[in-house]
Amino acid sequence: MNAPPEFDAPFRARLRELLVWRRDVRRFRAEPLPAGTIERLIELACLAPSVGLSQPWRFVIVEDAARRAAIRRNFESCNAAALAAQDETRAGLYARLKLAGLDEAPIHLAVFAERDPAQGHGLGRLTMPETAEYSAVTAVHTLWMAARAEGIGMGWVSILDPKLVAEALGVPAKWRFVGYLCLGLPENQDDTPALERAGWECRRPAEAHILRR
Numbered sequence: 001m002n003a004p005p006e007f008d009a010p011f012r013a014r015l016r017e018l019l020v021w022r023r024d025v026r027r028f029r030a031e032p033l034p035a036g037t038i039e040r041l042i043e044l045a046c047l048a049p050s051v052g053l054s055q056p057w058r059f060v061i062v063e064d065a066a067r068r069a070a071i072r073r074n075f076e077s078c079n080a081a082a083l084a085a086q087d088e089t090r091a092g093l094y095a096r097l098k099l100a101g102l103d104e105a106p107i108h109l110a111v112f113a114e115r116d117p118a119q120g121h122g123l124g125r126l127t128m129p130e131t132a133e134y135s136a137v138t139a140v141h142t143l144w145m146a147a148r149a150e151g152i153g154m155g156w157v158s159i160l161d162p163k164l165v166a167e168a169l170g171v172p173a174k175w176r177f178v179g180y181l182c183l184g185l186p187e188n189q190d191d192t193p194a195l196e197r198a199g200w201e202c203r204r205p206a207e208a209h210i211l212r213r
């Protein structure tokens with residue numbers, strides 16, 4: 001074991017800045033990321049916690065143009081359905097939101113969770129099998145932070161039909177779709193979520209999310 005590092009006050013202040021300045025990015029610059037970037041970020045994502053140390057996350061780097069086009073069509077159709085489901089007071093605002101950077105992002109990464117991986121020997125999943133997906137989400141967040149720390153933006157796209165995503169990517173039927181991630185250099189940086197800037201929703205203070213019993 002290496003000597004444990006000391007995370008001092010300046011580090012904690014920087015970590016806080018990283019949390020404050022992480023954004024869901026939907027507007028990317030066109031230039032590609034250096035070769036090996038996504039593989040390196042995935043390596044860091046694999047340090048995330050997972051139920052029973054099962055590491056049930058599965059990453060699909062989507063490079064094929066036809067598969068990307070299928071994902072784009074999937075998004076367009078689901079987004080049109082979501083727009084149609086808005087009530088009339090929200091529809092105009094919804095229509096103006098940019099909810100994916102699928103056209104511009106140089107890197108597309110689909111994340112799945114394997115519900116019943118051999119790794120981990122089932123520990124922690126008997127009563128809560130969904131902890132496989134939760135584990136994959138911890139990996140996504142780890143990747144998000146690691147990317148932001150080196151100036152790379154990430155956007156999470158969930159306005160998709162999971163079954164069609166699995167079909168388009170030809171993954172095993174038992175994998176559960178977790179999220180479709182777009183990565184690239186962000187067009188701009190902000191400390192406020194895009195949905196807040198657009199007037200869709202605003203963040204509440206932490207007390208609003210705490211219950212005491």
Ligand SMILES: Cc1cc2nc3c(=O)[nH]c(=O)nc-3n(C[C@H](O)[C@H](O)[C@H](O)COP(=O)(O)O)c2cc1C
Nearest residue numbers: 022023024026098099100156157158159193194195
């Ligand atoms: C599970 C999950 C799914 C999301 N899906 C989408 C999506 O389909 N499209 C989108 O524009 N943003 C999506 N987001 C991003 C959220 O809108 C964003 O995290 C939120 O508005 C807060 O903004 P911030 O991430 O910049 O702090 C998703 C985020 C999460 C965690």
